[in-house]
Every structure is written in structure tokens, then in C-alpha cells.
Amino acid sequence: MLRHSTQMIHKNQFDAALVPHFRDIVKKIYSKMLPVQQKSAEILKEKLSNAAVWQTRTCPVCGCADNLPLSEGAYHYGVQVVQCEACGFSYSLKVLTETHDKWMYETNESFYEIYLQLKKEPVYKSLEQTKAQYIIQAASQFVHQKGHFLDVGSAVGSVISAAQANGWHATGVEVNPLFLKESKSKGLNVVSGFFPDALSAQYHAQFQAISMLDVLEHMVDPITFLESAKPFIAPDGVVLIQVPNLNSLYIQLDGEQNTNYCIGHWSYFTPESLNATLEKAGFENLFLETYISEFDKVQQFPESDIQYKVQQLTGQTLQHIDELSIDWLHEHLLGYKIFGVYKLKA
Numbered sequence: 534m535l536r537h538s539t540q541m542i543h544k545n546q547f548d549a550a551l552v553p554h555f556r557d558i559v560k561k562i563y564s565k566m567l568p569v570q571q572k573s574a575e576i577l578k579e580k581l582s583n584a585a586v587w588q589t590r591t592c593p594v595c596g597c598a599d600n601l602p603l604s605e606g607a608y609h610y611g612v613q614v615v616q617c618e619a620c621g622f623s624y625s626l627k628v629l630t631e632t633h634d635k636w637m638y639e640t641n642e643s644f645y646e647i648y649l650q651l652k653k654e655p656v657y658k659s660l661e662q663t664k665a666q667y668i669i670q671a672a673s674q675f676v677h678q679k680g681h682f683l684d685v686g687s688a689v690g691s692v693i694s695a696a697q698a699n700g701w702h703a704t705g706v707e708v709n710p711l712f713l714k715e716s717k718s719k720g721l722n723v724v725s726g727f728f729p730d731a732l733s734a735q736y737h738a739q740f741q742a743i744s745m746l747d748v749l750e751h752m753v754d755p756i757t758f759l760e761s762a763k764p765f766i767a768p769d770g771v772v773l774i775q776v777p778n779l780n781s782l783y784i785q786l787d788g789e790q791n792t793n794y795c796i797g798h799w800s801y802f803t804p805e806s807l808n809a810t811l812e813k814a815g816f817e818n819l820f821l822e823t824y825i826s827e828f829d830k831v832q833q834f835p836e837s838d839i840q841y842k843v844q845q846l847t848g849q850t851l852q853h854i855d856e857l858s859i860d861w862l863h864e865h866l867l868g869y870k871i872f873g874v875y876k877l878k879a
């Protein structure tokens with residue numbers, strides 16, 4: 534468990550389910566931007582309709598070619614998610630070629646405009662900043678001394694801002710031009726490009742902490758990606774990882790319509806498979822939890838569906854639906870995001 538003191542941030546402080554009207558605020562921004570979003574989706578669809586930009590693959594964790602459709606229909610927004618029969622890893626059977634995969638992050642500008650607008654909304658921004666502080670708090674607890682911090686996919690720079698405020702030297706890596714412009718306007722130190730290629734060898738063994746928040750699920754080959762990060766980790770350094778939780782009660786209830794099933798999400802993690810992936814890449818787990826409950830969304834499903842999914846996921850039967858709470862979800866690792874801290878294996 535993380536150590537506690539009076540100034541400690543608790544994970545429920547950045548749980549949107551606990552913020553009154555949060556969903557309405559987000560909905561309002563998205564509805565305003567709907568035409569832009571639709572246009573962006575059309576461009577993406579047209580660009581990716583050519584069969585040559587797609588390739589079929591085997592399990593990225595163990596290489597096995599045998600798999601089962603993850604759920605009945607299995608086609609989510611044009612993405613077929615399957616589960617490896619050998620190791621149980623869930624992944625998108627088809628992936629984009631590297632060029633087209635990268636193209637999505639560099640040029641899908643209208644989508645990022647919406648996203649940037651959302652990130653600037655005060656309530657959203659405040660939650661994001663609190664989460665960033667929580668990440669830095671975790672990093673500070675697992676390192677011997679604060680030094681250099683790297684945030685991979687630093688977006689508008691919330692994590693590196695929080696790291697700086699906490700006494701770290703912080704660097705970000707980001708490829709999106711809008712996000713780069715935004716973080717540079719705040720005076721943050723951000724390198725343009727994709728990690729790790731964007732960082733020269735002068736950064737080797739430099740970072741006491743490297744965070745990758747919502748990054749690993751975008752990787753076609755998460756193990757190779759994690760291995761490529763190793764040279765940049767200082768002796769005794771840690772890696773902090775956040776990914777969507779495929780086993781979260783909300784995603785499980787929402788099923789195939791859940792927006793996590795999308796083009797660009799190539800790997801789908803559970804707490805167990807995240808640890809197995811990191812283990813295979815040469816990392817050892819120090820801490821694992823779930824945060825962000827989506828509890829308000831969970832509560833909108835019929836009681837019988839909730840009961841069934843809880844039973845399926847935990848093997849436990851709820852005596853009464855009131856037993857279910859945000860704390861209960863996290864105790865059973867059924868929260869929306871998985872957060873793990875890892876170090877290099879000795």
C-alpha cells in the first residue's frame with residue numbers, strides 16, 4: 534500500500550463518478566464539436582478503408598496463432614478483438630501498418646482539437662491535474678531520490694507540470710503538434726516525436742521515473758516497446774503504467790459498444806495480463822491497483838446484469854446490490870484504469 538500522510542492525494546479525488554454534473558459538462562463539449570468529430574471519423578474511415586494498410590497478426594505476447602473471438606460479435610468499430618488460446622492475452626487481430634498507425638497521431642488534427650477543448654474545461658482539467666499529482670506522489674514513493682522524470686505521450690503536459698512542482702526535472706515526449714504547442718506555451722520541456730526514437734543516447738540511464746499513461750494499449754508490440762524503454766531507466770528507476778482495464782466492471786457491462794474497442798487500441802490489458810506482459814519484458818511489479826471507478830455508469834445497468842458480471846469476474850455473489858461501492862470495485866481490481874509501478878528485474 535502507498536504510505537499515508539495528511540497531504541496525500543486519494544484516488545477518489547480524481548474519480549469523475551464523484552463529481553456532480555461531470556458527465557453533462559463533457560457531453561456538452563462533445564455535442565458542440567459533433568460535426569468536427571464526424572468529419573474526423575470520415576477521413577479516418579476513408580484513409581483506412583484500403584485493405585493494404587492492415588495486417589493480420591499472431592499474439593503479441595507469446596506468438597501463438599490460435600485465438601478465440603473475445604465476445605459474440607467481436608467486431609468493435611471495425612476492430613476484431615480476440616483472446617490468445619495459449620496465454621490469454623487480448624489483442625486486436627488486425628493492426629495498421631506502422632506508417633498508418635503513426636499517421637493517426639500526427640495528422641488527425643480535428644480529433645485532437647476536440648480533445649484539447651475538453652482538456653481545457655476547468656472541471657476536467659482539475660481532475661487531470663489531481664491525477665497527475667497522484668502519479669508523481671506514487672513515483673516519489675518508489676524511488677530512492679527524485680531526479681529526472683520522463684512522461685511518454687505527455688499530451689498537454691499535466692504530468693510533467695506536476696513533476697516539476699514536486700521538485701523533479703521533467704521531460705515529456707509528444708508527437709501531436711497541437712499538444713506540443715500547448716505544452717511549449719507553458720514553458721515545459723517537451724521533445725517532439727515518438728518514444729523512444731525521439732530521444733538521443735544522451736538520455737540513456739537518465740530517468741529515475743518514466744510514466745506511460747494510456748500508452749501501452751496503443752502498441753502493436755507492447756513487449757518490444759517496453760524493452761526499448763529500458764536503456765533510458767536510471768539504476769533503481771521505476772516505470773509507471775496506466776492502461777484501460779478490460780476487466781473493469783464498466784467495460785464488461787458496456788460490452789462491444791464500449792469506446793475502448795477502437796482503431797488504435799491494439800492491446801487490451803487485465804491486471805493479470807499487464808503484469809505478465811511487463812514480466813516478459815523484464816520488469817518486476819512493485820504496486821498494482823485500479824482507479825477511476827465509472828461507478829455512476831455501472832449503476833445505470835440492470836441489477837441482474839451487474840450481479841452476473843460480478844459473479845463472472847470475481848466468482849463472488851453479491852448478497853445485495855448495495856454491497857457494491859467504489860471501494861469494493863477497486864478492492865477487486867474492477868476499476869476502469871489499471872495503474873502499476875514496475876522496476877527492472879535484477
Ligand SMILES: [Zn+2]
Nearest residue numbers: 592595617620
Ligand atoms: Zn499469447
